[in-house]
Amino acid sequence: MENFIVSARKYRPDTFHSVVGQASITSTLKNAIKNRQLAHAYLFCGPRGVGKTTCARIFAKTINCQNLTADVEPCNTCESCQAFNTNRSYNIHELDAASNNSVEDIRTLTDQVRIPPQIGKYSIYIIDEVHMLSQAAFNAFLKTLEEPPKHALFILATTEKHKIIPTILSRCQIFDFNRIKIGDIAGHLGYVAKSESVEVESEALNVIAQKADGAMRDALSIFDQIVSFSGKNITYKNVIANLNVLDYDFYFRLIDLFLKNDVPGSLMLFSEVLDHGFDGHHFITGLSSHFRDLLVCKDPITVQLLEVGGEIKEKYKQQAAACEQEFLFEALKVSNECDLQYKISQNKRLLVELALIKMAQLTLKKKIADETDEEQLEPIFDQVQASSAPAAPKAAPQVQQKAPETSSEDTSAVKLTTKKVIRRKGSGFTPSIKDALSGKFAEEKVEENAIEKMKYYSGEQLAEPFTKEAFAEKWAEYMERLADRPSLKATLSRTPEIIDSCKLKLQIDSNIMDSEISKIKPDLVSWLRKELRNTNIELFTEIVVMENSSGRPYSETEKLTEMMKKNPHVNLLKQTFNLDFSDH
Numbered sequence: 001m002e003n004f005i006v007s008a009r010k011y012r013p014d015t016f017h018s019v020v021g022q023a024s025i026t027s028t029l030k031n032a033i034k035n036r037q038l039a040h041a042y043l044f045c046g047p048r049g050v051g052k053t054t055c056a057r058i059f060a061k062t063i064n065c066q067n068l069t070a071d072v073e074p075c076n077t078c079e080s081c082q083a084f085n086t087n088r089s090y091n092i093h094e095l096d097a098a099s100n101n102s103v104e105d106i107r108t109l110t111d112q113v114r115i116p117p118q119i120g121k122y123s124i125y126i127i128d129e130v131h132m133l134s135q136a137a138f139n140a141f142l143k144t145l146e147e148p149p150k151h152a153l154f155i156l157a158t159t160e161k162h163k164i165i166p167t168i169l170s171r172c173q174i175f176d177f178n179r180i181k182i183g184d185i186a187g188h189l190g191y192v193a194k195s196e197s198v199e200v201e202s203e204a205l206n207v208i209a210q211k212a213d214g215a216m217r218d219a220l221s222i223f224d225q226i227v228s229f230s231g232k233n234i235t236y237k238n239v240i241a242n243l244n245v246l247d248y249d250f251y252f253r254l255i256d257l258f259l260k261n262d263v264p265g266s267l268m269l270f271s272e273v274l275d276h277g278f279d280g281h282h283f284i285t286g287l288s289s290h291f292r293d294l295l296v297c298k299d300p301i302t303v304q305l306l307e308v309g310g311e312i313k314e315k316y317k318q319q320a321a322a323c324e325q326e327f328l329f330e331a332l333k334v335s336n337e338c339d340l341q342y343k344i345s346q347n348k349r350l351l352v353e354l355a356l357i358k359m360a361q362l363t364l365k366k367k368i369a370d371e372t373d374e375e376q377l378e379p380i381f382d383q384v385q386a387s388s389a390p391a392a393p394k395a396a397p398q399v400q401q402k403a404p405e406t407s408s409e410d411t412s413a414v415k416l417t418t419k420k421v422i423r424r425k426g427s428g429f430t431p432s433i434k435d436a437l438s439g440k441f442a443e444e445k446v447e448e449n450a451i452e453k454m455k456y457y458s459g460e461q462l463a464e465p466f467t468k469e470a471f472a473e474k475w476a477e478y479m480e481r482l483a484d485r486p487s488l489k490a491t492l493s494r495t496p497e498i499i500d501s502c503k504l505k506l507q508i509d510s511n512i513m514d515s516e517i518s519k520i521k522p523d524l525v526s527w528l529r530k531e532l533r534n535t536n537i538e539l540f541t542e543i544v545v546m547e548n549s550s551g552r553p554y555s556e557t558e559k560l561t562e563m564m565k566k567n568p569h570v571n572l573l574k575q576t577f578n579l580d581f582s583d584h
Helices: 023-034 052-064 079-085 103-113 135-146 182-195 202-212 216-230 236-243 248-259 263-275 280-296 310-322 325-341 348-360 362-388 395-402 409-425 433-438 440-452 468-480 486-491 511-532 556-566 569-576
Strands: 041-045 092-096 123-128 152-158 173-176 497-499 503-508 538-543
Touching (some): 041 052, 052 079, 052 092, 103 123, 182 202, 202 310, 216 236, 248 263, 325 362, 348 362, 468 511
Parallel strands (some): 041 173, 123 152
C-alpha cells in the first residue's frame, strides 16, 4: 500500500506564485526581498488555513536562496533550498508557541539566536501561534525582538492578533491575511481534482468552497473526504449528502410556495427538512442567506456579489425576477427576527413555523389590498355618477328596498362585497383551520374592515346620535391607550360635558394642561368621530380658576371646610372618630 499524503500537504505551495488568494501580501514580500529592505520582525495575522505559515516558510526559503529567479522566486536547486525542502536546514527554525510558552523556552531561543547561520545570510525563526506565549515569556522576548543580531529574522504567526501585547506589535511589520474567496478556492480545487484525475461537478466545488469558510486547508481536507466517499466521480448530490448541507432546491421550492401563499405547503416542506436531520436554526439562517442572494440578483450591479456556480446563478436570477423587492425586504426582516429569537425560544419549531406563515402571507396582503381597492372604488364612483344625473324622486327608495333581491348586472359588484361582510358579521361563523392557514380568513377580515370604514375615509358626513353612556365608554377606552403617559391620563380623567349633542366641553385647571391636551386633540377627536360614527364631534377646553379672592394659600381649617362642602361624609368621619383638624 503506497503512502497516502493528504492534499493539504501534497499541494502545499512552495513558491509565492502558487499561493492562492493573497496576492497583495506575496507581492509586498517579494518587493522587500528584491529591494533588500528586510525588517527584523514580521507578524502574519489572519484566520486559520489562509496561508500564514506557508507564506512564512516560502519567505524564509526565498531570503536564503542563493540563485533567485527573475521574478524573485526560490530556485529549489541550491543547497539552501534543497536543505529546506528535505527538512534538514539549520538556518530556518520553526517553533510552536503553544508548547514552548514559558520563560525558559524563550531564554533558550535567545541563546540560540546568537549563533550565526551555516549557509546563507540569515537565521530565520518562525514562531507559530505566538499569542499562546505567557505574559512573562512576552516580556523576556521583547529585548531580543527589538535589537536582534544582524543575521536573525523573526516571523510570528497568529490567529488572534488581539491577544498579543502592544509592545510586541509595535516592533513588527504586520500583514493581515484575508479569507480566501470562494471562486479562488473552487479554482484551486479544480486544479487538484484534475491533477488527481477526479471528475467533479462545478456546483460540487462551490459547495465545498462555501463549507470551507475561506480556509484553503479546510477545503482540501473536505475534498479528500468527498473523494473517499464517492471515488473518482464527485457530484453535487454526493457532496451535500456527505457534508449534511441543505440543498438549494429546498429554498427555491419554499420561495415558490411563498409566492403562491401556500402556508400548508410551506409547513410541510419545513417538516421535510427536519426529517432529513437538519436543525431549524440552520434552516432559517440558510433562508436568510437565500433572500439576500435574491436581493443582490435584483440589480445587475450587485449580481457579482452572488458566489455560486453558473447554473445555480441562473435559477437565482429567474426567481428574483418573479419576486418583488418589497416582498424580499419584508421576508428578510421576518427571517432575521426569527434567527435572533431562536436561541431564547422555548418552542423553536413553532417559532420557525410562525415565521413561515408570516412570509407566506406577505404577498397575500398586497393582493387583498389591491383587490379591495378595485372592489370598493367601483361602487363609490358609480354612486357619484348616479347622484350627478337627474333621477325620479321615487326611484332611489325602490332600488334600495329591493337591493338585497336584485340580480341586475349594475349592482353585482356591490352584492359581491356585501355578501362577504354579511358572512363575517354572522354570529355563528367560525373560520376553519385550513381557511385560516390559507389566508381566506385574513382576506375576508380585510374586506370587512375596508367596507366598514369606507364612509369615514371617503369624506361622507356621518351624524349618528350617541348616548352619554356610549361616549363615556369610548372616552375610557381612549384613556387606556395613555397608560404610558400617567399625567395626561390624569388630566383626561374628567369626563367632558356634552353640549348640543356633539360638542364636548372639558374643564381643566391650568394652561399647562391645555397645552398637553392640544398635542393629542387631533388624534382624540378623530378617534371619537370614527368610534361614535359622528363627524360633527368637536372638543374644546375651558380653564376653571379656583375661587380664592385673598390670593393666599388655604389653611388647614379652610381645606377641611371645602372638603366637607364637596363630600358630607368627611364631616361624618370627623364626628365618628372625634378628629381634630384645627390649626396649631
